Amino acid sequence: MEPRAMAASAAQRRPSPLHPKLERLDPAKPHTFIRPTKRIIEGSDMSHFLTSGAYRDIMLFIFQLNRSLCPRKKTAGSSAPTPTPTPGPPRARARADPNVQTFTLSAGRNSDIEPIKKLRELLKKVDAIIDEAPPDKNAGRRFGYAQFRDFYALLEQRADSLLKEYLPQHVLGFSTQQQPPESGEGRVGPMEELKAYFLGSWGSQQRLDYGTGHELSFLVFLGCLYKLGAFQDDSRDTDEISRSIVFGVIEPYLKVARRLILTYMLEPAGSHGVWGLDDHSFMPYIFGSAQLTRPISSETEPMPLEGSVAGAPKPSDVVKVELANPHKEENMYFSAIGFINDVKTGPFWEHSPMLFDISGITDGWGKVNKGMLKMYDAEVLHKFPVVQHFPFGSLFSWEADPAAAKPERTVHMAQQPTATLPQGGGGGTRTPWAQTGGTTGGIAAPMLPRNPPAAAAAAAAGDAGASSGRFVSDVPSTFPQGDPGTASAQYSITAAPWAKKK
Amino acid sequence: MADLDRAIAQLRACRPIPENEVRELCHKARELLIEEGNVVTVQAPVTICGDIHGQFHDLMELFRVGGDVPDTNYLFMGDFVDRGFYSLESFLLLLCLKVRYPDRMTLIRGNHESRQITTVYGFYDECLRKYGSANVWRYCCDVFDYLALGAIVLGASNTLSPSTGAGGGSSEPIPPELGLTEDDIEIEVRNADGHIMSRFPRQERARRAAAAAAAAARRSNSNGSPTNGAAPAPPEREVVVSAPSNTGPPGSGASGSSGGSVGNPAGAVLCVHGGLSPLIDKVDKIRLLDRKQEVPHEGAMCDLLWSDPDEIDGWGLSPRGAGFLFGADIVKVFNHRNDLSLIARAHQLVMEGFKEMFDATIVTVWSAPNYCYRCGNVAALLELSEDESGLGTYARSNGDVNRSDGGMGDGGGGGGGGGGGQRGVLAENELMSLRMRPGPARRYRVFQAAPQDSRGMPAKKPVADYFL
Numbered sequence: 001m002e003p004r005a006m007a008a009s010a011a012q013r014r015p016s017p018l019h020p021k022l023e024r025l026d027p028a029k030p031h032t033f034i035r036p037t038k039r040i041i042e043g044s045d046m047s048h049f050l051t052s053g054a055y056r057d058i059m060l061f062i063f064q065l066n067r068s069l070c071p072r073k074k075t076a077g078s079s080a081p082t083p084t085p086t087p088g089p090p091r092a093r094a095r096a097d098p099n100v101q102t103f104t105l106s107a108g109r110n111s112d113i114e115p116i117k118k119l120r121e122l123l124k125k126v127d128a129i130i131d132e133a134p135p136d137k138n139a140g141r142r143f144g145y146a147q148f149r150d151f152y153a154l155l156e157q158r159a160d161s162l163l164k165e166y167l168p169q170h171v172l173g174f175s176t177q178q179q180p181p182e183s184g185e186g187r188v189g190p191m192e193e194l195k196a197y198f199l200g201s202w203g204s205q206q207r208l209d210y211g212t213g214h215e216l217s218f219l220v221f222l223g224c225l226y227k228l229g230a231f232q233d234d235s236r237d238t239d240e241i242s243r244s245i246v247f248g249v250i251e252p253y254l255k256v257a258r259r260l261i262l263t264y265m266l267e268p269a270g271s272h273g274v275w276g277l278d279d280h281s282f283m284p285y286i287f288g289s290a291q292l293t294r295p296i297s298s299e300t301e302p303m304p305l306e307g308s309v310a311g312a313p314k315p316s317d318v319v320k321v322e323l324a325n326p327h328k329e330e331n332m333y334f335s336a337i338g339f340i341n342d343v344k345t346g347p348f349w350e351h352s353p354m355l356f357d358i359s360g361i362t363d364g365w366g367k368v369n370k371g372m373l374k375m376y377d378a379e380v381l382h383k384f385p386v387v388q389h390f391p392f393g394s395l396f397s398w399e400a401d402p403a404a405a406k407p408e409r410t411v412h413m414a415q416q417p418t419a420t421l422p423q424g425g426g427g428g429t430r431t432p433w434a435q436t437g438g439t440t441g442g443i444a445a446p447m448l449p450r451n452p453p454a455a456a457a458a459a460a461a462g463d464a465g466a467s468s469g470r471f472v473s474d475v476p477s478t479f480p481q482g483d484p485g486t487a488s489a490q491y492s493i494t495a496a497p498w499a500k501k502k
Numbered sequence: 503m504a505d506l507d508r509a510i511a512q513l514r515a516c517r518p519i520p521e522n523e524v525r526e527l528c529h530k531a532r533e534l535l536i537e538e539g540n541v542v543t544v545q546a547p548v549t550i551c552g553d554i555h556g557q558f559h560d561l562m563e564l565f566r567v568g569g570d571v572p573d574t575n576y577l578f579m580g581d582f583v584d585r586g587f588y589s590l591e592s593f594l595l596l597l598c599l600k601v602r603y604p605d606r607m608t609l610i611r612g613n614h615e616s617r618q619i620t621t622v623y624g625f626y627d628e629c630l631r632k633y634g635s636a637n638v639w640r641y642c643c644d645v646f647d648y649l650a651l652g653a654i655v656l657g658a659s660n661t662l663s664p665s666t667g668a669g670g671g672s673s674e675p676i677p678p679e680l681g682l683t684e685d686d687i688e689i690e691v692r693n694a695d696g697h698i699m700s701r702f703p704r705q706e707r708a709r710r711a712a713a714a715a716a717a718a719a720r721r722s723n724s725n726g727s728p729t730n731g732a733a734p735a736p737p738e739r740e741v742v743v744s745a746p747s748n749t750g751p752p753g754s755g756a757s758g759s760s761g762g763s764v765g766n767p768a769g770a771v772l773c774v775h776g777g778l779s780p781l782i783d784k785v786d787k788i789r790l791l792d793r794k795q796e797v798p799h800e801g802a803m804c805d806l807l808w809s810d811p812d813e814i815d816g817w818g819l820s821p822r823g824a825g826f827l828f829g830a831d832i833v834k835v836f837n838h839r840n841d842l843s844l845i846a847r848a849h850q851l852v853m854e855g856f857k858e859m860f861d862a863t864i865v866t867v868w869s870a871p872n873y874c875y876r877c878g879n880v881a882a883l884l885e886l887s888e889d890e891s892g893l894g895t896y897a898r899s900n901g902d903v904n905r906s907d908g909g910m911g912d913g914g915g916g917g918g919g920g921g922g923g924q925r926g927v928l929a930e931n932e933l934m935s936l937r938m939r940p941g942p943a944r945r946y947r948v949f950q951a952a953p954q955d956s957r958g959m960p961a962k963k964p965v966a967d968y969f970l
Contacts, residue, residue, distance in 0.1 A: 271623065273584055274587045344876045350875075354966070357965045371966075
């Protein structure tokens, strides 16, 4: 499915059906907030998730942010938006088209609206907590440093006051209609919803890992703020605000996440090893490729599906440090590549074969961007191990989106796990069927095999039984029916007492 | 055989062999492995290795450091695949070597040798990418089902034989002021070039007691997080404390223990990927399992491949979601009951490559340097020397044939029989006074990731569907 089609199918019919945007709540209407809770318990819940309001809004928000980053052709006589193209690295500048406006990381920081600046300060505060909980380099460790739990404890302690200090008053004071007392929910306001996603954004204190699920949690934190009108500013258009969100908040967030990963050696959450896109992140590859796509000239023009903007680095520049590095201050894709080069040793094609192959794409960044969006949908949002940790409230809602199309019944979805049993999480390899308590977890996205993995694996399992001859009956009956990618039996949450140090 | 040698040569060059050859190889391997018991008996000398995780070039470095096959006997404790770029080449090479030199190579199963785990952690993706279909992954998974679950090393000496690995016999004399001889060395650590990094003599009782007291004090001060397990001590400190309590005259082979068995003076060493199971109190119970299946989500077989030792008392739930955590008391009772002097296991990253725990009753060996291209850890292998006292030798046996005696026969090579049953369950206060077997002399070789200069860049492959 094309990104546009995906967005459209996920969106309710709205004034701009082509490029729908996330809807803001009407501040005049009291809203009933819901304490976010996990809803995806079994594999079969996945199909509901894909028709939920939350899924629709996540996709909408990503497409909205993505599109805002796409270079724009300046129309003759148009009053181009103030932030002029910032000069990129010399090579890029030399060939840049003066009639095209591109958007780079360093552009327009100072002109960010107040709530964005405040969020950056919030991120600085989070970053500073790292200094308060230094890793104990003398203590033994297996993968991650246990002092990440101290960081997390401090963050948890301070979350309320931090959010109160740095989020707009009108957001936290959003007019609230309480649920009837018999619901047993107690008082629930915007803070409860925001805090859940905020705290879910920094990795798992229990498992000492970080992955795309945590990244998603932060995106949704921003999505909640957006819906609550935190970024509303009459002097800016939606695209400008969207860009501010990406460059002014998401990229600084990724920097904090990278520092967390480095400082505490956080493990990739559910890693396909070298065969995943990236150990920890996905967003920067989407947004970074959007920054470099072929420009669009009107607001009705669809996102380009191929081609690059003039002056863009080549996709193949990714694999050479000296070619990639000059772009990392301006482009999110290269910023992410820069981080990989910082933390990994060894040939790039060996530790990042997926990104290596993508660097061979010759149809430009538009093609890369299209692929990244599709891949995100399939490898993050469609993956039970990632979204099982996602909590649903009122803003990103579990309730079905009436306009949603029935999700395609893919092989993949047919293979979701079914059973639930208790377990916790910790360091090292975990069972794919292990679930853990606490905050949203994540899994680094794997590459898409050219054959549907579930189908191939299921077939393989069948054959395995056949070829092992007399041991046919020994092949566990769960495997052939289960999802080889996740597990045929999933365990729900019982954190071991010693697994969680508060 | 010519075919096999050619395949070995090709795989050593890090080039995968064609699908039909993989199929044939896996078939042969299965025929061989099916004859092996759940617990393979291995005769020292042997070099014990931990996780590999598809780090092919580091596996080559391991062979350089430890000596090549078939000159050196190897025992790999599983986790050949997943995470790295060359799971396929690494596993197939090991398998080829197993088929070519069955008595020189022992492969036991790790938790990653499983269909379910390989579809999540990379091996499946790798096979698909390298062959365009899942066939090879399927063949390999079929072999996984036949891998042994553990091994017992017999005939290990409690003195070290001269070094034969990298650096050959480079032997650095012990400073005379120490008043020690080569025979007093319990643990020796060498670097990748064979140079001695450190040596630790067996401790006489008094010094050992003092050290133990100091260690106890350290422990109570350190207050480390129990979940993270890894004690702060670098190997040296752990090791010094760890000298066994009941050593006979050094080099005599006499343990002074009633469990002493002829020809196996240093006690047997159990090798298993993960650790112990609450369902397994005796090694023989492992033999009763039906192993020819996908690793189950729970039960004894699962535990052996998934469990971890930890600084706890008794058993604990594993944060991994499978297997258990087990404490020092569990290990000591198990070793005592089974006449083992040591459990060697892998399964957990150790920055220093190896880590002895619980008074050297269990050791973790980790053989994937700079794990995942970023952990910065070193790797290690563990060499156990052959006991040359001439008191007994044992033919390697594949399978359980002629081993119906059931008792401790396998553990102690016959001599230690009867120990298990009579000793039975120990009261807690007895635990403290448990007379541990003296450990075999252990030589660790520590090595780093292989240099990368020799690896050429491959052509870019077609991208995944999303990008078409």
